[in-house]
Amino acid sequence: MTAGTLALIILVAILAQVGVAAMIEIYRRRRQARDLDEHGGMSRTLAADPAPDMPTDGPSSAAEAWTGFREFSVKRREFEDEGRSICSFYLEPCDGKPLPAFRPGQFLTFRLAVGDPAEGESKNVVRCYSLSDSPRRDHYRVSIKRVPAPPDHPDAPPGVSSGCFHDHVQVGDRLMIRPPSGHFHLIEDELLPIVLIGGGIGITPMLSILNSVLERGIGREIWLFYGVRNGSEHVMKGYLQALADKHDNFHLHVCYSAPGADDVEGIDYDHRGRVDLPLLRNTLKLARYQFYVCGPKPMMESLVPGLEEWGVDSGDIYYESFGPATLVKHEKPAPATTGAHPVKITFSRSGKLLTWDPAAGSLLEFAESNSIDVDSGCRAGSCGSCQTALTAGEVEYSQQPDADIEPGHCLLCIATPSCDLVLEA
Numbered sequence: 001m002t003a004g005t006l007a008l009i010i011l012v013a014i015l016a017q018v019g020v021a022a023m024i025e026i027y028r029r030r031r032q033a034r035d036l037d038e039h040g041g042m043s044r045t046l047a048a049d050p051a052p053d054m055p056t057d058g059p060s061s062a063a064e065a066w067t068g069f070r071e072f073s074v075k076r077r078e079f080e081d082e083g084r085s086i087c088s089f090y091l092e093p094c095d096g097k098p099l100p101a102f103r104p105g106q107f108l109t110f111r112l113a114v115g116d117p118a119e120g121e122s123k124n125v126v127r128c129y130s131l132s133d134s135p136r137r138d139h140y141r142v143s144i145k146r147v148p149a150p151p152d153h154p155d156a157p158p159g160v161s162s163g164c165f166h167d168h169v170q171v172g173d174r175l176m177i178r179p180p181s182g183h184f185h186l187i188e189d190e191l192l193p194i195v196l197i198g199g200g201i202g203i204t205p206m207l208s209i210l211n212s213v214l215e216r217g218i219g220r221e222i223w224l225f226y227g228v229r230n231g232s233e234h235v236m237k238g239y240l241q242a243l244a245d246k247h248d249n250f251h252l253h254v255c256y257s258a259p260g261a262d263d264v265e266g267i268d269y270d271h272r273g274r275v276d277l278p279l280l281r282n283t284l285k286l287a288r289y290q291f292y293v294c295g296p297k298p299m300m301e302s303l304v305p306g307l308e309e310w311g312v313d314s315g316d317i318y319y320e321s322f323g324p325a326t327l328v329k330h331e332k333p334a335p336a337t338t339g340a341h342p343v344k345i346t347f348s349r350s351g352k353l354l355t356w357d358p359a360a361g362s363l364l365e366f367a368e369s370n371s372i373d374v375d376s377g378c379r380a381g382s383c384g385s386c387q388t389a390l391t392a393g394e395v396e397y398s399q400q401p402d403a404d405i406e407p408g409h410c411l412l413c414i415a416t417p418s419c420d421l422v423l424e425a
């Protein structure tokens, strides 16, 4: 073989390699654009600018919030994880009027009529679901996880509302929804770097915050630490990776606590284990951040106090519970007595005078265990369903109420008595 032939072969080999690399890059970019397109319609701008249908001028300047329930129809539904346990629902108002914006991190409250096979009739169920995308004028999105019976009660009925969404709510169906609300939301007074920590379905408010910050295109530094068990539960995997590839200011860290046989560290996920304080300390620079935390009970109970112990100012830590199982701060237990006598609770409408039992946990559970009929929904101080007039006495809350409470009322689900009470129930 002559030197000229050898040089030609080498040249052809190099050109072939360059060609293959270019084709892989084109494929990667097309996939990235498709992933972004499917989850928020951001491929037009690759999230550098606000999407055209997104309010850019803050929540208050958009349409007015409605009161009570408003009718929405389901425009689209799609699963977000390989295991098909989390499904997104895109919701359009039936009156066709523009939607008020919301603060990223807030939730919607739904009233569903759920069939009761035992009784052959339906009952109303109230539940809250976080908005999982940035504000848009024509639709909202929520992403709902199917909740099975708990492992220690395998015979219990599965989650009523989540099961209804997954099994029965279809495109075109109508749903009754209260306006966006909640005190857990993105704070924009100070443009500090943001650390989002989402465990399991606690990713939903983080998605809303993340999309909103990136769409604004102001380069605010944002970190997402996302913990799931394994690849089958990894929500919007391609979409999140595409965002991280596209934005230098977005840093994604995915943790699998129990990776599956096909899950590859460094490709499917970044860290084996849970999102914990050592990971945060090793990854984040020493600086001031805003921390947003939402996840299952063990994550909340370790991380929220852990961050404070690490020296993070409690005013820079925002967290949300998704239900009674994830409440974080239980202040001092409610007293069983006031001075010499036991605490008395009068339920005036039911005509019952009862002695408070601190083991009940909350006034809602105390009422239910004494067969007093009280409305409830989230059981976490969020939806306002259990609001009850308090005609005498004072209550204490185990966490900051999310629902706005009318004067002279209290939320039974997160309240315990400070003294004798008279409740209109």
Ligand SMILES: Cc1cc2nc3c(=O)[nH]c(=O)nc-3n(C[C@H](O)[C@H](O)[C@H](O)COP(=O)(O)OP(=O)(O)OC[C@H]3O[C@@H](n4cnc5c(N)ncnc54)[C@H](O)[C@@H]3O)c2cc1C
Pocket (backbone or CB within 6 Å): 107, 127, 128, 129, 130, 131, 142, 143, 144, 145, 146, 147, 148, 149, 150, 153, 156, 157, 158, 159, 160, 161, 162, 163, 182, 201, 204, 205, 321, 322, 323, 378, 380, 382
């Ligand atoms: C502010 C807020 C935001 C939220 N955002 C989201 C979100 O974005 N996405 C999301 O998926 N969820 C979210 N949630 C949680 C959601 O509101 C519901 O709590 C969740 O869907 C479960 O409701 P369910 O009706 O399906 O289950 P439920 O019917 O309330 O049942 C809950 C559990 O109790 C078990 N159970 C039922 N009966 C018994 C019994 N007799 N004994 C023992 N166990 C029993 C069920 O099997 C189930 O495991 C949010 C909650 C709040 C408060």
Ligand code: FES
Pocket (backbone or CB within 6 Å): 375, 376, 377, 378, 379, 380, 381, 382, 383, 384, 385, 386, 387, 403, 411, 412, 413, 414
């Ligand atoms: S049940 Fe929702 S606030 Fe009490």
